[in-house]
Amino acid sequence: MINVISDKTIGRLSQYRRMLLQLKQQGVKHLFSHQLGDATGLTAAQVRRDLMVIGFTGSPSKGYHVEELCNKITNFLDGHEHQLGAICGIGNLGRAIMGYFPGRKSSVDIVAAFDVDQAKVGRVIVGRRCYHIDEMETICRQMNISVGIITTPADTAQAVAEQLVRGNVKGILNFAPVVLKLPKDVYVQNMDVSMVLEIVAFFSGQKK
């Protein structure tokens, strides 16, 4: 693959799809790039550019066919098969994320949960069976889980990440505020809430 696609483009495609699914439900058949742009907070040029990357093409008169575009994006994002995911750390955040996805069409199905707390192990929480952290490697391999979500405290995140990697997980979404040191063939995306909150605070202060 000579032209690597950027994570930003992937993110926007995901947003387009979400919006398109909504519009489809509302019975919208076609739309123009500037409409999709307005709906997602982006410019029309950006939208056209992104659709170019996945090779989708609309007509100048009607714009883009909602359903076709939706399918095209889905094919592109999901590739061939769906990914399976696991949540590590069933605190409030873990539960929030689990509760967030059932309804939503997404390219990841969260199928398992892990925690150290023996009181949670064996139970079914927000629809997913909960296992002990020590079983992670085995279960991940058994279920063929490829995406891990880390919602544990910072001090255990690295150990948990390493177990995920041993379980053959290829991508990690990390909410713990630590830099994970992992083999470079594992894709890591950090979501550092406190960092982002500080960004907001900074710019709020400017806007006096």
Place this chain on the structure above:
Amino acid sequence: MINVISDKTIGRLSQYRRMLLQLKQQGVKHLFSHQLGDATGLTAAQVRRDLMVIGFTGSPSKGYHVEELCNKITNFLDGHEHQLGAICGIGNLGRAIMGYFPGRKSSVDIVAAFDVDQAKVGRVIVGRRCYHIDEMETICRQMNISVGIITTPADTAQAVAEQLVRGNVKGILNFAPVVLKLPKDVYVQNMDVSMVLEIVAFFSGQKK
């Protein structure tokens, strides 16, 4: 201000500070740019460039003085006064965020919570008094809250955001997967978990 500072730089400064606080606790007095880089997953050049922006300078022989740098960043980020924040929507996510901050030194103090659920109103949840959403404007003005965190479902996020703005809030951290339409003097940062998860899924798929 001719040279506007980017949100990415602010984010990294916040990361540096967190790491420096930790190191200070461990008794570390000095460090070099490449060490701070390793600790935060960034390059040494990036670190030096960021510190240049805030006008901090180290010595070639000793590197940077941990405590001084820490203070310098804090002064820069917090500006003059601390910001006060409010959480809107006390589901699992809201609670997770509230639970996340008490221990942590941050430039935002979360001092209030809002929800529609009458069962929560009036109670104290994770250390913050909970008010009804309708009181938002009044309370925000009374307490001089300048940062809002939206953790409500998507369909109410816009209305909540507008109320925050009426309450004179200047910055919003939005977890709902919608594009908020607000006056441009309000700083908005979106954290779209499902989008980021799809990014991770995509690159996990690539790494077969």
Place this chain on the structure above:
DNA sequence: GTCGAGCTGTTATATAATTCACAGAGTGAT
């Protein structure tokens, strides 16, 4: 039919962000 309006696809341009590269300076060994 012919014209005008408004859109797409794509190239060109502009802007932002990161990395490189190196002069200058302090330090320790000899």
Place this chain on the structure above:
DNA sequence: ATCACTCTGTGAATTATATAACAGCTCGAC
């Protein structure tokens, strides 16, 4: 004292990302 080493601070080069610009097409009005 001198040299070799390794770091910082910063301009220059590079890379990534977003915006602008426009040719070409399609359709509806006349």
